[in-house]
């Protein structure tokens with residue numbers, strides 16, 4: 267039809283518009299990704315330690331970890347910053363396949379189920395649900411699109427010329443996102459809308475049909491040069507038309523399985539042959555919205571060359587990373603939630619993946635404050651108020667609070683871009699004795715992060731201090747969802763004062779190492795966790811049931827702290843910079859939760875002096891690092 271009136275017609279001018287749509291793509295930023303841990307998966311469960319070549323010895327370890335950028339990586343943090351970090355590292359146009367399974371704007375929150383066993387096999391197991399991620403958008407679908415749009419723009423920049431992207435969604439926003447994908451990647455670069463019918467689930471509707479499929483939008487940077495290997499699918503033959511004598515006829519390429527006779531055909535865009543995994547499946551991580559590995563296997567095999575890199579910027583429990591690892595591809599996973607990172611890490615360790623790194627975004631908290639439109643000073647004030655303290659001045663991050671038990675507390679909020687150090691806390695403890703002409707009896711530290719070996723270093727410092735400050739020190743963590751409060755008005759903050767939980771930082775202490783000289787330049791080291799003390803359990807205690815479960819967990823934490831440890835790892839020769847986890851113990855992810863051992867033994871090269879570092883991550887996502895020294899302390 268001809269254009270009517272004076273309307274000037276541009277080809278393909280259709281775009282999705284919403285009020286808050288960002289006008290420009292995200293600017294390049296000089297964001298650095300820093301390596302928090304080098305993981306050398308080394309499942310020790312059933313292996314004979316004596317037969318192993320002393321795990322990985324120090325020289326070979328250095329060879330392994332030297333080329334960090336080539337190693338597979340799990341990045342903890344917001345993918346907008348992570349992708350900017352990758353671009354700053356020169357990853358523009360280097361990723362062969364991107365698969366994302368972002369939140370679906372489903373207006374629900376998702377959890378991870380964690381099973382905790384008592385000490386004795388007869389004791390009851392408890393199950394707790396931990397929030398994995400939120401998919402609720404206070405400002406509606408606009409806010410969801412505000413989140414996804416700039417991220418897709420960055421993904422396009424990261425994708426190789428012959429690369430492809432698959433965006434996994436469902437009926438909630440699949441249609442909006444398709445229009446955005448057309449805009450960003452080009453309508454002409456759309457390849458398929460894949461329908462994955464997962465068969466299970468689907469709540470019957472009052473009106474309408476049970477919803478039983480997801481949608482995968484598949485685009486290529488340049489379809490002409492895109493890498494693609496068409497997967498095969500079974501196509502079952504109708505037995506009515508098929509004569510028995512033709513059964514299993516090789517010439518006709520017919521085979522038979524428990525369903526019936528089939529032929530292999532090129533895969534179609536309706537995938538009804540991949541089931542959502544069985545609840546008893548060994549790949550189950552109890553991470554809500556986890557996708558089956560078979561789905562990812564098909565995508566990776568089809569769209570990533572053998573030596574290519576696969577990225578998943580909404581990695582969840584690490585399904586894409588695990589599949590890429592199994593199929594010998596390089597991978598990058600990024601995940602905002604600690605629970606997801608924990609699940610992915612344990613999964614990769616359990617499968618004996620090649621060494622990989624866990625990275626975080628340098629100055630992450632500061633970047634997040636800027637990203638949410640806040641300023642550091644404003645944030646520190648807000649935190650003091652949320653804790654129920656009155657800031658003493660504008661800049662120091664200090665406040666005063668009358669605690670519910672009547673004690674006047676001096677409260678300090680750390681800086682978002684540096685860990686709280688034992689030295690800083692010692693100085694503050696000395697100041698509490700004279701500040702404002704009074705003696706504060708309690709010093710509260712609210713920190714985003716603490717230096718490694720914090721508690722031990724603080725004890726050593728206070729013990730050696732000539733002032734010997736007589737003040738009770740409580741170190742607490744700033745909750746990760748603190749940014750949500752930045753947008754609230756002052757009145758809302760006043761109402762929330764004292765209600766937000768700042769949980770006590772767990773206390774970790776190691777036993778002194780037990781070292782046996784084995785001769786021929788080797789020693790056997792045994793290290794054990796002496797204490798892991800959780801001052802608080804982050805589960806609600808509003809109802810009677812919740813209180814009972816809270817108390818049961820608190821009791822368990824004091825009787826058998828190992829039951830609450832999700833993962834712990836040892837670096838037998840910590841260099842003071844990068845934690846290299848060469849030994850790991852973790853609870854089983856799937857159905858069979860087990861309590862981890864609290865000691866580790868390893869044979870290593872003899873050395874005059876060494877720092878052994880242990881990192882513990884508990885089921886609530888807290889992590890703590892402590893050191894043990896052989897041949898003299900460097901604390």
Ligand SMILES: C[S@@+](CC[C@H](N)C(=O)[O-])C[C@H]1O[C@@H](n2cnc3c(N)ncnc32)[C@H](O)[C@@H]1O
Pocket residue numbers: 343344345346367368369398399400553555556557558579580581582583584585586600601602603606
């Ligand atoms: C649907 S789940 C992915 C599940 C995953 N495919 C699996 O098999 O386990 C979506 C994930 O995206 C994460 N996420 C949401 N926003 C994010 C962001 N801005 N940066 C990184 N991860 C994010 C959530 O924490 C959640 O784990």
